[in-house]
Amino acid sequence: QKAGAAAGNVEISAGGDIEIGHVYAWGGASSGSVQGASGGKVSVSTPGNLAVWDLDASAGSSYTGTGGHGRSIDLSAGKSLQVGGLYAYGGYSQYGGQGGNAPTVNLSYGDQLRLDYVDAAGGDGGYYSEGVGGTGGRGATFTIVKENGDLELSDLYLDLGGGYGGDGRVGGLGGLGGTLNLIARSGGVKVTQADLSVRGGGGGYSSGSAGDAGGTGGQGGAIRISATGASEIMAWLDASGGTGGAADYYGESRGGNGGNGGSIDLQVGGPMTLGGGLWAGGGHGGEVMAYEVAAAQALLPDGTAGDPARSGAAGGHGSVFMAAGGGITVPAASASPIPTPRPTLGLQAATEIPPISGETEYFGSLQVDGALTNASSMRLESGATMMVSGPVTNQGAIDLGTDATIAIGYTYDPAADTYTFGSGTLTNAAGALLTGSGTVQGSVVNAGTVAPGEGGAGRIGRLSITGDYQQTATGRLDMDVAANGTFLPGVTYDQLNIGGSMAMGGQLYVNAVPAVTTASATQLAAIPTSGTTTAPSPTQFYELLKATAAGGSFDKVEGPIDLRTNIRMNINGAILDIPGNLLGGPTAEGLLAAVAAMLPGVPLAEVQQLLIEALNNAFDDKDQDDKASGESDIVVTDASCKPAS
Numbered sequence: 001q002k003a004g005a006a007a008g009n010v011e012i013s014a015g016g017d018i019e020i021g022h023v024y025a026w027g028g029a030s031s032g033s034v035q036g037a038s039g040g041k042v043s044v045s046t047p048g049n050l051a052v053w054d055l056d057a058s059a060g061s062s063y064t065g066t067g068g069h070g071r072s073i074d075l076s077a078g079k080s081l082q083v084g085g086l087y088a089y090g091g092y093s094q095y096g097g098q099g100g101n102a103p104t105v106n107l108s109y110g111d112q113l114r115l116d117y118v119d120a121a122g123g124d125g126g127y128y129s130e131g132v133g134g135t136g137g138r139g140a141t142f143t144i145v146k147e148n149g150d151l152e153l154s155d156l157y158l159d160l161g162g163g164y165g166g167d168g169r170v171g172g173l174g175g176l177g178g179t180l181n182l183i184a185r186s187g188g189v190k191v192t193q194a195d196l197s198v199r200g201g202g203g204g205y206s207s208g209s210a211g212d213a214g215g216t217g218g219q220g221g222a223i224r225i226s227a228t229g230a231s232e233i234m235a236w237l238d239a240s241g242g243t244g245g246a247a248d249y250y251g252e253s254r255g256g257n258g259g260n261g262g263s264i265d266l267q268v269g270g271p272m273t274l275g276g277g278l279w280a281g282g283g284h285g286g287e288v289m290a291y292e293v294a295a296a297q298a299l300l301p302d303g304t305a306g307d308p309a310r311s312g313a314a315g316g317h318g319s320v321f322m323a324a325g326g327g328i329t330v331p332a333a334s335a336s337p338i339p340t341p342r343p344t345l346g347l348q349a350a351t352e353i354p355p356i357s358g359e360t361e362y363f364g365s366l367q368v369d370g371a372l373t374n375a376s377s378m379r380l381e382s383g384a385t386m387m388v389s390g391p392v393t394n395q396g397a398i399d400l401g402t403d404a405t406i407a408i409g410y411t412y413d414p415a416a417d418t419y420t421f422g423s424g425t426l427t428n429a430a431g432a433l434l435t436g437s438g439t440v441q442g443s444v445v446n447a448g449t450v451a452p453g454e455g456g457a458g459r460i461g462r463l464s465i466t467g468d469y470q471q472t473a474t475g476r477l478d479m480d481v482a483a484n485g486t487f488l489p490g491v492t493y494d495q496l497n498i499g500g501s502m503a504m505g506g507q508l509y510v511n512a513v514p515a516v517t518t519a520s521a522t523q524l525a526a527i528p529t530s531g532t533t534t535a536p537s538p539t540q541f542y543e544l545l546k547a548t549a550a551g552g553s554f555d556k557v558e559g560p561i562d563l564r565t566n567i568r569m570n571i572n573g574a575i576l577d578i579p580g581n582l583l584g585g586p587t588a589e590g591l592l593a594a595v596a597a598m599l600p601g602v603p604l605a606e607v608q609q610l611l612i613e614a615l616n617n618a619f620d621d622k623d624q625d626d627k628a629s630g631e632s633d634i635v636v637t638d639a640s641c642k643p644a645s
Contacts, residue, residue, distance in 0.1 A: 010042045013044070015047065016046065023056070033062070035067070036061045037068045039058050049079045058087050061092045062126075063097075064097055065093065067091030069101045069102075088103050088105060090122045104142075122161070128166060134172045151187065174200050174283075186229070189233070198262060200240065202218075203218075206248065206286075239280040243284045244283060255311045257286070258283030264370070276367070277369070278368045317369075318371070329379050332384045366387070368386065371392075385404070391409075394426060399435045428447060436463055440465045448476070450478070479511065480513045481511070540575070541567065550576075553579035
């Protein structure tokens with residue numbers, strides 16, 4: 001039983017520039033059950049430039065006790081700050097003990113920052129063959145502050161993940177992921193070609209019998225980005241839960257459950273460009289396999305498969321929140337080498353994408369693992385692809401450019417290294433707006449406003465939804481029509497193209513927009529098509545809605561009478577009237593619209609005249625009856641029933 005040597009503290013301050021080759025303040029290893037020594041405290045500050053080529057303030061290990069904890073690192077430069085490698089991980093336990101926690105790290109600077117490599121993960125729990133492996137330690141809390149100007153990070157690998165649980169008869173729990181704060185008080189945050197991780201630690205391996213299991217993965221940590229100016233995030237931010245511990249194929253234990261995802265919070269005062277990956281999903285469940293087989297392999301050395309029935313469950317989704325005062329743009333291509341798949345999506349319910357190589361540069365868009373909430377105006381540029389594993393809640397505005405796709409509800413198979421799209425749900429909240437001419441790969445529940453066409457009302461387009469569409473009582477559907485005698489979906493009128501069923505409710509507004517020049521057959525044939533778009537075919541009516549099945553009715557249908565008489569819905573090939581109250585009440589205009597709908601092809605003025613003549617005849621008959629009975633005359637005045645001048 002011997003305690004490890006305690007680390008010393010380092011405190012340096014100067015009025016000018018500081019350049020340091022190496023700073024070592026690590027804690028010593030302890031024997032027996034004595035806790036490992038803590039890492040030292042490091043504080044270096046200057047109003048000038050600061051350069052530290054190598055800094056290590058990691059904690060010491062323990063043989064059977066708890067690993068040492070990190071303390072604190074504070075680096076402050078009034079001008080430029082340069083750090084080559086920064087090491088500040090928690091101490092590990094060799095046998096049975098818990099891993100130590102990583103320290104708190106604070107960096108602040110005035111001009112430029114160069115940060116190459118950071119390892120501030122929690123320490124690993126210890127192995128215990130006859131019992132429960134040790135719990136992994138917590139990752140560091142790491143904060144970077146830029147007081148003036150943009151905070152820029154590039155070509156950086158940063159690991160603040162939780163420590164791994166120790167192996168044992170029962171696997172140890174993975175450690176909690178750390179916290180990363182990037183703060184630009186008077187500027188933007190720009191992160192490119194970087195891999196920033198606060199992932200939960202993986203659970204420990206189980207070699208036990210029935211009733212035993214691999215360790216549960218640690219919960220993902222938190223990544224928070226706060227800025228006042230224009231920002232760009234083209235990187236891989238990982239706050240996923242840790243993978244559950246594997247179980248021995250030749251035993252009877254089961255794999256551990258994956259850890260729950262953490263959180264990613266992006267709040268920017270200016271505009272923000274997003275690309276790469278935002279990961280806050282649950283960790284994969286532990287698999288059942290031989291100890292020597294890597295977790296990513298599907299088969300054992302003898303060629304037999306593992307036992308899926310004994311695999312652990314995946315962890316729950318974490319959260320991704322994004323808000324930008326100047327709006328969010330998801331570009332169609334990313335120059336980042338981080339794997340960001342851009343699959344070819346059709347209108348099918350599920351699509352499998354080819355394997356994704358971590359070394360291949362993908363010109364993709366944005367991949368979100370977790371439950372996504374958008375609280376600002378978001379624009380997916382033409383051709384952009386956004387993949388989201390969990391549900392999507394839109395509290396702001398989402399605009400899909402031509403051939404842009406937001407795919408909701410994907411799953412990932414680590415053994416096959418493939419993604420499969422399911423049928424997740426986008427909830428368009430009350431007051432929110434969903435517009436565009438792209439595709440929602442999934443279902444939509446609309447309590448706000450949906451308006452096909454890029455930019456929404458006044459811009460004609462065709463918006464596709466591969467799943468179901470449900471519109472609540474507060475929902476509104478805005479459809480534009482250019483009444484120039486030609487019926488072309490997405491060209492002369494808006495169309496909501498639904499691959500599944502449609503449940504109608506709320507309001508439908510039909511808006512007249514300036515007539516457009518009708519494309520010729522040759523021009524239509526030349527329109528580029530892809531998995532999400534096809535050249536439009538002429539229709540006989542304004543088929544505003546297209547679905548495989550429909551139910552319910554709109555509470556109100558409003559719009560110019562001459563347009564409403566020609567609106568229809570296409571339900572599995574059948575052309576039907578759109579059910580709903582044409583004006584929300586029994587008015588003369590509503591009567592006129594209803595009669596006009598029964599007389600297709602008859603000019604509205606003639607319908608008005610026919611209706612007036614019928615009413616006059618009815619009143620004449622009524623007048624004769626009243627005179628015979630002695631009742632008073634009935635006088636009805638309504639300008640809507642007068643003939644058109």
